[in-house]
Amino acid sequence: MSEEKFDCIIVGGGLSGLTAAYLLAEKGLETLLIEKGNYSGAKNMTGGRLYGHSLEKIIPAFAQAAPVERRIVKERLSYQDSGKMTTVEYDSRGVAAPEGESYSVLRGKFDKWLADQAEEKGAMLVCGVRVDDLIVRDGKVCGVIAGDEEMEADVVILADGANSLLGQKLGFKHKISTNQVMVGVKELLELDKDVINQRFGIESGEGVAWMFSGCSDVYDGFLYTNSDSVSVGVTMMVENIKKTDNSVPQMLEDFKNNTDIAPLIEGSRLIEYSAHLIPEGGPEMIPKLYGDGVLITGDAAALCANLGFTIRGMDLSIESGRLAAEAVLAAKEKEEFSTNALSYYQTSLENNFVMSCVKGSEVCLAAVKSGDLKGDPLKVFNNLIKETLIG
Amino acid sequence: MTDKVNVADKLGMNKFHTDELNSHIEVDKEYSDKAEIDLVTRVCPAGLYSVDENETLFFDYLGCLECGTCKVLSEGKVVKNWNYPPGTLGIEYRMG
Numbered sequence: 001m002s003e004e005k006f007d008c009i010i011v012g013g014g015l016s017g018l019t020a021a022y023l024l025a026e027k028g029l030e031t032l033l034i035e036k037g038n039y040s041g042a043k044n045m046t047g048g049r050l051y052g053h054s055l056e057k058i059i060p061a062f063a064q065a066a067p068v069e070r071r072i073v074k075e076r077l078s079y080q081d082s083g084k085m086t087t088v089e090y091d092s093r094g095v096a097a098p099e100g101e102s103y104s105v106l107r108g109k110f111d112k113w114l115a116d117q118a119e120e121k122g123a124m125l126v127c128g129v130r131v132d133d134l135i136v137r138d139g140k141v142c143g144v145i146a147g148d149e150e151m152e153a154d155v156v157i158l159a160d161g162a163n164s165l166l167g168q169k170l171g172f173k174h175k176i177s178t179n180q181v182m183v184g185v186k187e188l189l190e191l192d193k194d195v196i197n198q199r200f201g202i203e204s205g206e207g208v209a210w211m212f213s214g215c216s217d218v219y220d221g222f223l224y225t226n227s228d229s230v231s232v233g234v235t236m237m238v239e240n241i242k243k244t245d246n247s248v249p250q251m252l253e254d255f256k257n258n259t260d261i262a263p264l265i266e267g268s269r270l271i272e273y274s275a276h277l278i279p280e281g282g283p284e285m286i287p288k289l290y291g292d293g294v295l296i297t298g299d300a301a302a303l304c305a306n307l308g309f310t311i312r313g314m315d316l317s318i319e320s321g322r323l324a325a326e327a328v329l330a331a332k333e334k335e336e337f338s339t340n341a342l343s344y345y346q347t348s349l350e351n352n353f354v355m356s357c358v359k360g361s362e363v364c365l366a367a368v369k370s371g372d373l374k375g376d377p378l379k380v381f382n383n384l385i386k387e388t389l390i391g
Numbered sequence: 392m393t394d395k396v397n398v399a400d401k402l403g404m405n406k407f408h409t410d411e412l413n414s415h416i417e418v419d420k421e422y423s424d425k426a427e428i429d430l431v432t433r434v435c436p437a438g439l440y441s442v443d444e445n446e447t448l449f450f451d452y453l454g455c456l457e458c459g460t461c462k463v464l465s466e467g468k469v470v471k472n473w474n475y476p477p478g479t480l481g482i483e484y485r486m487g
Binding site: 037163175185187238244249270277 | 481
């Protein structure tokens with residue numbers, strides 16, 4: 001392997017890495033994707049819901065072939081306060097437009113499927129290998145180092161996730177601070193399909209995305225319906241651990257036992273317990289996105305947005321993977337992979353919904369921090385619906 | 392407040408490829424700031440940090456979900472060094 005030089009090496013087989021691999025291989029570039037887990041998705045988790053529009057552009061009608069769980073038709077937003085709860089529901093069953101759809105997904109299944117699509121396009125996927133470092137010569141990233149193996153490429157895409165140890169090693173990414181990331185913990189609870197349909201008032205194939213605010217001063221809750229399971233979890237800004245005596249695992253337990261939540265998951269059975277970081281630092285947290293022979297995408301680039309009470313990351317990741325692939329393809333045309341040649345990536349992100357989304361999250365976070373959203377449920381829902389559902 | 396959570400039982404539902412030899416996270420067992428240790432024990436979603444009655448800090452890397460929360464909170468304090476486990480090892484989400 002060390003004899004060969006690739007056009008592009010991608011580190012990380014999550015959604016942004018796979019999207020880039022798919023598009024580069026499709027155009028005939030020698031593309032190697034390296035994933036540390038035993039398959040794509042093995043290390044990934046989401047709440048979660050995928051907004052379909054960005055993948056729709058690449059694989060039209062993907063949801064018909066991909067292992068999506070349910071198409072989200074009901075958005076519920078609840079505000080809890082000392083045992084009282086107000087819920088707003090937005091029902092989108094009357095609207096049919098694939099680019100406007102969102103789906104509950106499980107990453108272990110979904111990423112594996114997308115990896116298969118990338119392989120079909122000709123991308124080479126190597127799983128079970130941890131990239132330890134980058135080969136850097138005269139400030140130019142020339143490849144990757146995994147154990148005692150070195151692999152070279154014209155461009156390296158760092159799609160190595162929220163922690164992005166490689167982005168930090170390269171000096172592109174600052175140390176993450178406790179007020180820039182949330183920790184999300186989730187239980188995947190098996191529940192009969194029909195019971196789900198009945199409890200949530202939906203038909204087979206239809207799903208609910210449900211956010212809970214106000215259940216605590218330090219965390220928020222979520223619930224998504226999957227085919228025959230529900231994802232239930234909490235998210236907490238890491239800094240908030242200093243404002244409570246509670247533990248993170250206990251927060252999820254408390255949330256599940258909440259009088260409004262417990263009946264929804266009664267009779268369910270735990271099948272998996274997961275945790276992950278969610279970048280929430282807004283534009284300030286975005287690292288240097290490109291350099292000589294290197295690009296950073298997805299969670300590694302902190303391209304994640306908390307728009308009040310819905311968290312978007314996966315659709316932004318896919319879009320950033322697509323824009324990174326475009327930048328690499330343009331660079332390949334000229335056989336020029338310098339910082340200047342790759343700067344197109346930043347420009348195209350700036351002119352794209354990705355950046356406006358991340359910037360929008362800053363506005364929402366500021367509102368949450370100032371207390372504007374916490375105190376007044378009506379204001380919460382008005383802002384929320386305007387920002388997240390209508391746009 | 393509800394019953395005390397049993398995280399070990401929850402982790403028992405997960406699939407792990409155990410690295411029998413090395414911990415991918417290096418913890419400073421001599422670290423003495425009790426307040427910081429308290430934060431780390433409570434922030435870990437897998438509840439892998441604990442303190443016994445002699446106030447000795449324990450860390451069990453085997454149930455690690457590799458989220459990085461302890462790194463963000465306490466790198467350079469309780470957490471001396473943080474890396475992912477070697478390829479193939481560690482948590483393997485079947486569902487995610």
